[in-house]
Amino acid sequence: AQSVTQLDSHVSVSEGTPVLLRCNYSSSYSPSLFWYVQHPNKGLQLLLKYTSAATLVKGINGFEAEFKKSETSFHLTKPSAHMSDAAEYFCVVSGGKSSGDKLTFGTGTRLAVRP
């Protein structure tokens, strides 16, 4: 069984300040973890993925996430928010082939960026 919890449904930051979007997961297997972003009226786009290699993963647009097994977390960060980062962000867990590569999506965190 696997699940993912995004701890905040809404996050608001000022432009130029750090972004932290929190995600905790549960998985019976060694998980793969993803962050996707969805801009208004668009589909989901992959930001980054963790697949049992380096625990600090760098993605597109300056985002990165750190896999912490002891905390079962995969939080998404960015040092300095830009107005174009305003979107909805989804944390996703996959248990790998042992779970049929099934993906479980979080409920999303909506990021607002204030000028």
Add this chain to the structure above:
Amino acid sequence: ETGVTQTPRHLVMGMTNKKSLKCEQHLGHNAMYWYKQSAKKPLELMFVYNFKEQTENNSVPSRFSPECPNSSHLFLHLHTLQPEDSALYLCASSRVGTGISGANVLTFGAGSRLTVL
């Protein structure tokens, strides 16, 4: 442009209508998916096709009927829908068996916004 194209982008239909959503991918992927995205809910997987064969039907009502004539095209036929079926329907594709620990990276289309009156 992600390489996954969905049409129409917006659709309004009555409960007695029959319509279809179309998805086309130009990425050479071998798996295609339909997801339903409703407000304040996680994405719900509806159907999965691997190499044109349906491998998952996630207890979807029969008023939704998928069709996958080849690995590049996926349809969702709609008939006698209910207002609660109003949602954003997302198509995605992936290359199954990437060799990276089963990491199944999806490429999504922009979605078809369906409103059922």
